[in-house]
Amino acid sequence: MSLASDRARPAAAGKPTLYKRIRLDIETRILTGEWPPGHRIPFEHQLMARYRCSRMTVNKALSELAQADLIERRRRAGTFVRRPQHLSAVLKIADIRAEITALGRSYGYQLIDCRRRTATSADRARLGMSTAGKVIAIACRHSADDVPFAVEDRLIDLSTVPEAATADFAREPPGSWLLHHVPWTEAEHTISAVLADDHTAKALDIAVGAPCLVIDRYTWRSARTVTAVRLHYPGETHRLVARFKGG
């Protein structure tokens, strides 16, 4: 018998912990194709023997790989390399101010229009409001190094976010304000391409009929809609980048 300390890894010089090493070993074998989809990974007790550790340690490594959908675990049958099903890419849509400053460019913001009103039927439809209520409608523009970057057309539901009534959207972009005042939301983005209409072309300083990338974002929180926003980007200069891993 050995005491815990006998096996407890001494964390020597930058060496990762044992379960992380196991996880990386297996992940590498999968990603290089050495263990192709469908391949059965050694049983937990075999990995225990190979790495000279307890089952919980092996289990922790395998659990994390299962959470990441790299492997599938079936009782009695064993653990198998998954066949990647869907190409899911992670699209990072940052706060526009953060996005621009991250590029090392200077961020500019202009409020074009901001009005508070009782929701019209069009507003209610856009926000999915079932009852009457107040909203804030905002039009604004973001620029990078004084070049128009995107125009924004937003509606905020004041019955969900009453504090928004006191925010100063002339000073702070509504996206940033919401990000810091309404935590942990869910959202749906729809991306499409359109031609710049008269109004958009003027705001973005591009030609009428130039291509624009449009992002529609609906944000909600515990089944209550927070905001609906439509962003127009100049389609020839702006790009959305999504990276992904796994199939």
Place this chain on the structure above:
Amino acid sequence: MSLASDRARPAAAGKPTLYKRIRLDIETRILTGEWPPGHRIPFEHQLMARYRCSRMTVNKALSELAQADLIERRRRAGTFVRRPQHLSAVLKIADIRAEITALGRSYGYQLIDCRRRTATSADRARLGMSTAGKVIAIACRHSADDVPFAVEDRLIDLSTVPEAATADFAREPPGSWLLHHVPWTEAEHTISAVLADDHTAKALDIAVGAPCLVIDRYTWRSARTVTAVRLHYPGETHRLVARFKGG
């Protein structure tokens, strides 16, 4: 002292396991805003007492929440609700055939052009090839209910995927073939908007100058490029939808 069986949850009628219950409890408090960003979550030993369980059980729940970036754990300081940093959305870019059939529409495929050649310098630049080699260049079209859905312009690096030389791309779309023959790749997508040129307009049966959504996808596997593909979608009818949670 109690034996393991005393505490071991009896898995009664559909009740989730204890660590999952702990995880859900905490997640709910965060998502509803009861515990706002920056709030310190009870220490592990407090949660042990509250749920009458061992530290490992609490730890498993907290570890999973930390992996999902909902909380941040700091030694000696405690565990805190994270302030969501970036709006990361999961964009599911399915195999086009799967996407269309999932919509309940009939999938159609036409190979426009397929040729095998020694990589030109343009090919090498597009694929990031450092040495000479053979490639396959493919142009094809996907349609839904006989309406053009997307046109595809693809390059496959035969030195990475030699089996592709024997595939029949007149019968099977190259995307599907690659998905089933080259597991566990990584990729980067770039999304932009352009105007349809003459060639694209004809293939998609839309007007020249109509807006198009363009997806450029580079796929690689263990530092070797597999394929580069550019997809044009009619911008006014096609939409990319990305859902996300947390921020």
Place this chain on the structure above:
DNA sequence: TTGACTTATATGTCTAGACATATAATCGTG
């Protein structure tokens, strides 16, 4: 006041077991 040292503490990892449970495989029976 500031900087260096010490201490307390919460998390990080690990062990050697235990019982629970789903299910693949086997066995029996008609």
Place this chain on the structure above:
DNA sequence: CACGATTATATGTCTAGACATATAAGTCAA
């Protein structure tokens, strides 16, 4: 051979500890 009952087994969850480690907080001297 078909089908239901039994068994074996791999994973799922949990325990009651242990030592490791980073670091916030407190202590003390210059």
